[in-house]
Amino acid sequence: MAFATGSSISVTSISCSFKQNQAPIRFSSLNSASLSVNAKSFPSLRLRTGQNRFQVSCAAKPETVQKVCEIVRKQLALPAETAVTGDSKFAALGADSLDTVEIVMGLEEAFDISVQEDSAQNIATVQDAADMIETLVEKKSA
Amino acid sequence: MLSYLCRATSSMKTHCFNQKFFHSSFPLAPVQLPSHQETHFWYILPNEVKNASLLNQYLELLSPHEKENVFRMRGEELKKGALLARALVRTTIARYQVNPQVSVTSLKFRKNIHGKPEVEWPHNDDGHQPLLHFNLSHTSSLIACGVTMNSPIGIDVEEKQRTIKNNILSFARRYFTHHEVELLAAISDPEVQRQEFIKLWTLKEAYVKALGRGFSGAPFKTFTLRYKAAAKGSFHLSGNSNSEASEITVDSFENASDFTSKWQFAIFELAGSHYAAICRGIPAEAEGSVPMKLTVWKTIPFVEDKRVSGTDAVVRIGGLFD
Numbered sequence: 001m002a003f004a005t006g007s008s009i010s011v012t013s014i015s016c017s018f019k020q021n022q023a024p025i026r027f028s029s030l031n032s033a034s035l036s037v038n039a040k041s042f043p044s045l046r047l048r049t050g051q052n053r054f055q056v057s058c059a060a061k062p063e064t065v066q067k068v069c070e071i072v073r074k075q076l077a078l079p080a081e082t083a084v085t086g087d088s089k090f091a092a093l094g095a096d097s098l099d100t101v102e103i104v105m106g107l108e109e110a111f112d113i114s115v116q117e118d119s120a121q122n123i124a125t126v127q128d129a130a131d132m133i134e135t136l137v138e139k140k141s142a
Numbered sequence: 143m144l145s146y147l148c149r150a151t152s153s154m155k156t157h158c159f160n161q162k163f164f165h166s167s168f169p170l171a172p173v174q175l176p177s178h179q180e181t182h183f184w185y186i187l188p189n190e191v192k193n194a195s196l197l198n199q200y201l202e203l204l205s206p207h208e209k210e211n212v213f214r215m216r217g218e219e220l221k222k223g224a225l226l227a228r229a230l231v232r233t234t235i236a237r238y239q240v241n242p243q244v245s246v247t248s249l250k251f252r253k254n255i256h257g258k259p260e261v262e263w264p265h266n267d268d269g270h271q272p273l274l275h276f277n278l279s280h281t282s283s284l285i286a287c288g289v290t291m292n293s294p295i296g297i298d299v300e301e302k303q304r305t306i307k308n309n310i311l312s313f314a315r316r317y318f319t320h321h322e323v324e325l326l327a328a329i330s331d332p333e334v335q336r337q338e339f340i341k342l343w344t345l346k347e348a349y350v351k352a353l354g355r356g357f358s359g360a361p362f363k364t365f366t367l368r369y370k371a372a373a374k375g376s377f378h379l380s381g382n383s384n385s386e387a388s389e390i391t392v393d394s395f396e397n398a399s400d401f402t403s404k405w406q407f408a409i410f411e412l413a414g415s416h417y418a419a420i421c422r423g424i425p426a427e428a429e430g431s432v433p434m435k436l437t438v439w440k441t442i443p444f445v446e447d448k449r450v451s452g453t454d455a456v457v458r459i460g461g462l463f464d
Binding site for chain 1: 214215216217220223280281282300304306307308312313316317343347
């Protein structure tokens with residue numbers, strides 16, 4: 001688990017899916033840390049800097065999820081009848097790793113954010129992507 | 143087509159596993175395990191598998207969990223692809239008849255500590271686990287499974303015509319290393335550049351999958367792949383007859399792995415339609431650059447197997463292999 005003391009660490013993404021590998025904390029030149037934790041029963045968490053406790057937030061805004069759905073739909077050239085929602089897994093929609101990486105690039109452009117390359121390959125659902133985006137956007141404006 | 147396949151994952155059908163109900167009673171041709179220098183590569187073309195009862199036959203090979211995953215895919219073609227992928231893996235491994243207690247349907251899979259799928263063999267008296275390694279890759283039009291003994295393997299296949307939505311150099315700058323970007327930027331013909339990009343992608347994917355540490359274990363920017371002319375000392379691009387002598391090497395900016403420090407690559411055109419890349423570990427003490435002995439089969443399990451290595455279905459692009 002990561003603790004924020006003042007503004008010493010800001011966590012850019014915590015995935016709520018079970019990860020079997022413990023990735024070390026990496027610090028990019030943006031002074032952000034990407035942390036994967038084994039968190040199989042945790043809801044989507046976001047740490048806010050400057051606070052001394054965790055705040056469990058609701059999932060990302062519907063508009064963000066919607067925008068991610070559009071980008072995914074476009075990248076994968078999905079037929080209109082295929083529904084894409086927050087729960088949708090990229091793999092189940094037919095995305096391979098090249099698609100996923102392209103989707104992340106599309107998200108970076110659409111939201112003017114920068115995603116760490118190893119995070120790019122870790123997102124599994126539309127919701128994961130939307131949550132990650134909002135954390136990064138918030139961090140940017142903080 | 144899959145809509146009238148039985149969705150029930152009940153065990154009834156599995157227990158009624160009986161040859162005479164099947165579309166084909168052609169058994170799986172047993173195959174000798176690859177030697178330590180060999181790599182076996184099996185592939186199937188989904189477009190050639192249309193028969194509903196054959197697809198049902200494959201469905202019956204899967205575990206309940208695998209069946210659920212198949213039906214979770216969104217769309218008939220994706221369901222069929224997922225089904226064929228599991229059927230290919232199961233039938234391929236079953237051919238090697240590693241353990242008489244284990245049949246194509248009773249094979250169990252698990253993920254290793256890093257999330258890489260592997261076979262879970264029943265425990266022997268001596269606790270010794272067989273050393274068969276495999277790796278799977280698929281596109282909508284081709285699914286492949288690579289097999290080795292006693293060395294990690296990663297494979298990746300891509301359609302030759304694959305395009306990306308982003309600009310190739312923008313993408314490469316974002317995800318590839320400086321050397322690789324330069325290689326691509328030096329290509330003036332956009333079509334050749336696109337092809338080289340796809341080949342490089344498949345090689346990098348194959349390496350990461352061979353490492354088996356998950357994508358976050360080896361981000362693409364942390365290692366460079368190079369083509370080297372084995373005879374001369376200069377770099378040159380692949381795609382012409384001079385590629386016979388080319389070797390592909392990897393330079394990692396971090397410590398690559400714990401137990402093998404040498405990696406062997408092969409990349410070839412497959413079935414005229416795909417690029418296929420293989421990466422396998424070779425023991426650190428192996429001398430020099432040893433060519434990979436590659437055997438390729440095209441298969442429709444229970445229907446036909448065709449060895450296609452040495453034919454024009456397999457055209458070498460790079461790497462040292464026979």
